[in-house]
Amino acid sequence: MVDSTPDSGFATRLKAIRERIDLAARSAGRNPVDIRLLPVTKTVESARLREAVAAGCRRLGENKVQEAARKHHELSDLDIEWAVIGHLQTNKARNVAAFATEFQALDSLRLAEALDRRLQAAGRGMVVLVQVNTSGEASKSGVAPGETLDLLRALRPFSSLRVNGLMTLAARSEDEESVRRCFRLLRELRDRGRDExxxxxGELSMGMSGDFEAAVEEGATCVRIGTALFGVRALPTK
Known part of the structure; x- marks a missing residue:
């Protein structure tokens, strides 16, 4: 059961998640050091994030750029980096370019152009992952699998974008095989991208609190963990 009590034993939960990652990696014949854990801080207030940083987390993931920018400011005294992992509108590219180290949801050439322009103006570079809609669900963002390689090729001229791999959200399903199919498809696309x-x-960012062990077994190099670390998110008040 996920502990939803604020600031209660974060380091203990972090240790438990890392042990589960290690076990999944070893069961698949992988080295656990090849998998990074990205804590996802959606709706978690900055005061609680200081506990995560004290426990050794140095890069945090945030879905919404406005929330990430606010927390970046509130925690500016700490030596941490920010990864924006949620869908981004082109008119928010400037915000991301101002502070983020990594962007995991690149899904169009238009957005790449906007990001590159803003990064060039700021004299910065950024690691980016292309988000792929491996499940085909209309509710999810991401480029279609069949268009992924074309987008990757089109990103070559953008010198401020370091394209380092792919990201996906698996199918929302209780059927583990359906979830694993999404992970395997992303891995296959990554392997084809490597050929060129x-x-x-060749980063593979896939797997969240409910499916990260399957993702590790299917080749994930980054798992994005929120609920299992910070507890169930509070529902917005009406």
Whole structure:
């Protein structure tokens, strides 16, 4: 059961998640050091994030750029980096370019152009992952699997964007095989991208609190964990 009590034993939960990642990796014949855990801080207030940083987390993931920018300011005294992992409108590219180290939801050439322009103006570079809609669900963002390689090829001219791999959200399903199919498809696309040197280190960001062990077994190099670390998110008040 996920502990939803604020600031209660974060380091203990972090240790438990890392042990589960290690076990899943070893069961698949992988080295656990090849998988990074990205804490997802959606709706978690900055005061609680200081506990995460004290426990050793140095890069935090945030879905919404406005929330990430606010927390970046509130925690500016800490040595941490921010990864924006949610859908981004082109008119918010400037906000991301101002502070984020990593962007995991690149899904169009138009957005790439906007980000590159803003990063060039700021004299910065950024690691980006292309988001792929492996489930085909209309509710999810991401480029279609069949268009992924074309987008990766089109990103080559953007010198401020370091394209380093792919990201996906698996199918919303209780059927583990349906979930694993999404992970395997992303891995296959990554491998094809590697053949053309399109994906840098070949990062695979896939797997969240409910399915990260299956993702690790299918090749994830980054798992995005929110609820299992910080507890169930509070519902907005009416």
């Amino acid at each position: 040197s399109l994906v840098g280190d």
